[in-house]
Amino acid sequence: MATQMTDGHRRFLQVLMSHGIMEGSVARTLHRDCCEIHKVYYAHDKLDDFINVVNIHLQPFFMQIRKGMSEDDGRTYYALVNLAETEISKMASDYTENELELFRKTMDVIIISESGFASSTNILNLADQLRTKKMKKKEAEQVLQNLVQDKWLSERDGEYTLHTRCIMEMEQYILSNYQDLVRKCNICHSLAIQSQVCETCGIGMHLPCAGKYFKAQTEPHCPHCNEFWPHEIPEINRPDSQVPSSAPRERRRTSSSGTRRR
Amino acid sequence: MAQKRCSKGPGLSQGEDLAADEDYALTQSGSQVQRNLERLSPAQVDQKVSELVQYLLVKDQKKIPIKRADILKNVIKDYRGVYSEIIKRAGRILQQVFGLQLVEIDPKYHMYILVSNLPRLEVENLKQDDCTAKLGLLTVILSFLFMKGNAAKESAVWEMLRRLRVDPGVRHEVFGDVKKLVTEEFVRQKYLEYNRIPHTDPPEFEFQWGARAAKETSKMQILRFVAKIQSKDPKAWSTQYNEAAAEEAAVGGLSQDTSTHGDTGGASQGARRRTR
Amino acid sequence: MSEDAGSSGDSRQDSEEEPGQGSERAKPDGDHTDRRMLRHQYRQLINKVQQNREDMLSSRSNSLTDALQEANKLFSGVSQAREAALDAQFLVLASNLGKEKANELHSEMTVFDSPAFAEDLLTFMGLNRLEGEENDSDDGSIASGFLPNNAWHKLGAEAERYFRRSPSFHYMLGSFKADPPVPRQRMERQKRRAGTEEKRAMPAQLKKMEESHQEATEKEVERILGLLQTYFKDDPNIPISFFDFVIDPSSFARTVENIFHVSFIIRDGFARIKLDQDKLPVIEPSHEDEGRENDPNAQVRNQAVISLSYQDWKDIVETFEITEPMIPPPGVSQENES
Numbered sequence: 001m002a003t004q005m006t007d008g009h010r011r012f013l014q015v016l017m018s019h020g021i022m023e024g025s026v027a028r029t030l031h032r033d034c035c036e037i038h039k040v041y042y043a044h045d046k047l048d049d050f051i052n053v054v055n056i057h058l059q060p061f062f063m064q065i066r067k068g069m070s071e072d073d074g075r076t077y078y079a080l081v082n083l084a085e086t087e088i089s090k091m092a093s094d095y096t097e098n099e100l101e102l103f104r105k106t107m108d109v110i111i112i113s114e115s116g117f118a119s120s121t122n123i124l125n126l127a128d129q130l131r132t133k134k135m136k137k138k139e140a141e142q143v144l145q146n147l148v149q150d151k152w153l154s155e156r157d158g159e160y161t162l163h164t165r166c167i168m169e170m171e172q173y174i175l176s177n178y179q180d181l182v183r184k185c186n187i188c189h190s191l192a193i194q195s196q197v198c199e200t201c202g203i204g205m206h207l208p209c210a211g212k213y214f215k216a217q218t219e220p221h222c223p224h225c226n227e228f229w230p231h232e233i234p235e236i237n238r239p240d241s242q243v244p245s246s247a248p249r250e251r252r253r254t255s256s257s258g259t260r261r262r
Numbered sequence: 263m264a265q266k267r268c269s270k271g272p273g274l275s276q277g278e279d280l281a282a283d284e285d286y287a288l289t290q291s292g293s294q295v296q297r298n299l300e301r302l303s304p305a306q307v308d309q310k311v312s313e314l315v316q317y318l319l320v321k322d323q324k325k326i327p328i329k330r331a332d333i334l335k336n337v338i339k340d341y342r343g344v345y346s347e348i349i350k351r352a353g354r355i356l357q358q359v360f361g362l363q364l365v366e367i368d369p370k371y372h373m374y375i376l377v378s379n380l381p382r383l384e385v386e387n388l389k390q391d392d393c394t395a396k397l398g399l400l401t402v403i404l405s406f407l408f409m410k411g412n413a414a415k416e417s418a419v420w421e422m423l424r425r426l427r428v429d430p431g432v433r434h435e436v437f438g439d440v441k442k443l444v445t446e447e448f449v450r451q452k453y454l455e456y457n458r459i460p461h462t463d464p465p466e467f468e469f470q471w472g473a474r475a476a477k478e479t480s481k482m483q484i485l486r487f488v489a490k491i492q493s494k495d496p497k498a499w500s501t502q503y504n505e506a507a508a509e510e511a512a513v514g515g516l517s518q519d520t521s522t523h524g525d526t527g528g529a530s531q532g533a534r535r536r537t538r
Numbered sequence: 539m540s541e542d543a544g545s546s547g548d549s550r551q552d553s554e555e556e557p558g559q560g561s562e563r564a565k566p567d568g569d570h571t572d573r574r575m576l577r578h579q580y581r582q583l584i585n586k587v588q589q590n591r592e593d594m595l596s597s598r599s600n601s602l603t604d605a606l607q608e609a610n611k612l613f614s615g616v617s618q619a620r621e622a623a624l625d626a627q628f629l630v631l632a633s634n635l636g637k638e639k640a641n642e643l644h645s646e647m648t649v650f651d652s653p654a655f656a657e658d659l660l661t662f663m664g665l666n667r668l669e670g671e672e673n674d675s676d677d678g679s680i681a682s683g684f685l686p687n688n689a690w691h692k693l694g695a696e697a698e699r700y701f702r703r704s705p706s707f708h709y710m711l712g713s714f715k716a717d718p719p720v721p722r723q724r725m726e727r728q729k730r731r732a733g734t735e736e737k738r739a740m741p742a743q744l745k746k747m748e749e750s751h752q753e754a755t756e757k758e759v760e761r762i763l764g765l766l767q768t769y770f771k772d773d774p775n776i777p778i779s780f781f782d783f784v785i786d787p788s789s790f791a792r793t794v795e796n797i798f799h800v801s802f803i804i805r806d807g808f809a810r811i812k813l814d815q816d817k818l819p820v821i822e823p824s825h826e827d828e829g830r831e832n833d834p835n836a837q838v839r840n841q842a843v844i845s846l847s848y849q850d851w852k853d854i855v856e857t858f859e860i861t862e863p864m865i866p867p868p869g870v871s872q873e874n875e876s
Binding site for chain 1: 308312313315316317319320321323324336337358359360361362378379380383386387388389391392
Binding site: 409418 | 589590592654656690693696699702704706707
């Protein structure tokens with residue numbers, strides 16, 4: 001297989017650079033367009049190979065196009081991520097030092113929470129405890145807004161969780177830095193920030209994974225300890241449906257009521 | 263050469279002194295670089311090239327031109343002897359992998375920017391964020407400057423922008439402190455030049471295109487933008503069209519590949535039509 | 539210009555320019571006020587023309603003609619040199635603008651008309667002219683109406699096509715220095731709720747290790763505890779630096795192992811770590827009666843996970859000038875200790 005990059009690859013990379021993260025069907029359309037514009041070989045089912053060529057060339061710069069799944073709706077996403085902390089990576093200028101500290105504290109709260117969400121009140125209270133430089137609530141609100149806009153956090157009804165882009169880039173970091181605080185999904189074995197948790201044995205599952213796993217079962221049981229699964233089973237939508245579903249919001253409500261109870 | 267510059271004596275600013283020192287350290291002949299290169303393992307050099315590519319990408323986040331002095335301090339460090347080779351290879355990789363071009367915009371202070379080699383397309387959807395909105399504002403200003411003879415008084419620019427509900431004295435809901443954005447951020451990014459008009463009291467300032475603007479777009483492109491907005495043929499503005507076409511012919515002759523070679527920045531290209 | 543500033547400036551100038559100060563004062567007040575008013579109106583007119591240069595130049599606008607007519611009206615009231623000078627100043631300004639306007643009309647097929655350009659930009663940005671209030675601006679030349687929120691984004695997206703702007707790479711990982719992790723609250727809480735055994739609280743890796751190497755680990759932990767107690771007995775008044783104790787200057791891996799083993803000593807309450815006056819961690823054995831045999835539930839267990847990168851290790855070795863390990867590698871310890 002050819003490993004040479006073409007303008008098609010370069011354009012794909014540039015557009016992904018601009019967006020940071022892209023939903024699977026959007027990426028597939030982009031793949032087609034890039035190949036057509038530059039008249040290079042195109043096969044609709046070869047997106048991952050196409051990306052792999054780019055990844056080979058990105059390796060020396062600790063960059064990678066990663067494929068992942070959204071915890072909200074189970075759809076596939078592609079994100080351009082940074083892989084390493086280096087002297088140079090620390091020169092990023094998108095956020096100031098105290099803004100980054102606020103982000104990390106927010107991440108702490110989200111990960112420690114049972115639900116995978118942190119309320120804006122909780123986060124804003126962190127603003128005047130920052131070590132680097134205190135922040136006014138108003139400033140903190142603006143920072144949160146920027147973090148949402150840049151797709152590091154996502155927000156629903158005043159509660160924040162990690163955006164899929166953030167999870168895709170930070171998965172290894174989170175797993176090693178919050179070792180015993182985070183769960184891996186029992187189905188797909190990746191990091192799970194929002195999950196349903198077995199009240200008996202403590203294993204967790206992504207909502208879309210649970211939805212798929214329990215789809216055919218009339219009475220759901222924990223795949224690990226076989227106890228009754230006490231949560232509402234999320235309905236799954238077709239992985240690539242074009243219509244954004246309102247289902248994630250519904251599911252979130254049921255999941256949090258399920259997991260937050262003591 | 264460095265000797266000559268230093269002999270200019272006390273009038274030199276600190277910055278110029280440093281620039282002169284660097285030039286001294288970096289004026290190596292090809293064979294010198296080659297000899298220096300042989301003392302290093304290919305892996306070491308590759309590593310530096312990768313670091314430089316990474317550095318240029320990170321520094322491009324804010325769109326402020328990257329100074330050679332900073333590259334030397336933050337990346338090259340002990341590899342000064344092969345600097346020219348490293349920057350050449352980094353430029354090549356940016357082109358081969360990312361479709362980006364490394365352009366030197368200021369031959370005196372050696373500042374670099376990245377521009378895309380791939381023309382943007384009608385259908386293409388890049389992410390729309392506040393930077394997109396800022397580019398909209400910038401394009402309006404660049405259009406105004408070009409159409410008005412490559413330079414305009416600050417007061418005239420604001421008069422124009424006020425019609426678009428952008429007032430330097432009023433906080434804008436997208437741009438925030440718009441006076442700061444236009445007279446500081448765009449200027450630091452080298453999209454605009456902002457200079458005091460001599461012998462004005464109270465001081466008056468005027469805007470011209472900055473070197474980055476000349477690299478990222480062109481007079482013809484901006485004329486096309488104006489024509490599209492006003493639903494006219496670009497040729498309708500004959501003076502501007504002729505000027506843009508002349509520039510296009512000149513740049514076209516140089517071909518696309520001007521990467522890293524010191525071609526004079528665009529700021530000086532904006533000769534004032536009105537004063538002729 | 540405020541009324542105060544204007545009048546004080548005028549009075550100063552009056553006294554400078556006109557020598558017959560006394561007679562000036564003697565003139566009727568009305569005349570003096572009228573002249574001041576006239577000068578004020580001239581200055582306003584000049585100011586307006588300067589501020590609205592583009593509008594004056596626009597082929598669509600009659601502003602320049604209007605301004606000239608206004609000046610004509612003012613001129614009918616002029617009787618003295620000072621006012622006449624202002625009139626002359628205005629005329630120079632107006633004729634320059636007129637010349638420029640004529641030049642542009644003459645030399646080009648189409649003149650770039652910036653007010654028209656602005657109008658077209660507003661249209662492109664989706665200005666809703668119907669919903670706007672009729673008189674939301676005092677300046678009649680500025681269009682009224684409602685501009686949608688994404689107006690500038692829309693224009694920017696169009697502008698993007700005329701640029702070769704490079705997209706930039708943004709990331710979160712690696713933009714900050716990784717830090718020691720946060721305390722383990724969640725698992726503790728969940729453990730209590732689920733009523734499972736204590737073992738679950740242990741990090742997965744440690745658990746795995748404990749199962750396979752349990753014996754070896756226990757032996758090593760005991761050996762290190764023995765070393766710690768020996769060092770401490772030798773000099774009970776001097777606290778032992780935690781770094782000095784665990785860092786092996788010749789091996790990063792050994793250092794990590796040491797920290798791992800010491801963590802059991804701490805967990806089981808045989809020793810504790812605290813900060814000295816320099817805020818540096820020191821380690822000391824607990825008194826015998828505080829050991830875990832007594833009452834494990836009565837103790838507050840404070841666990842923290844330490845992250846130590848290779849670079850950190852190197853830095854510490856250098857900063858604290860550690861040249862020899864306090865915990866010799868197992869196996870060689872006996873020979874070395876003599």
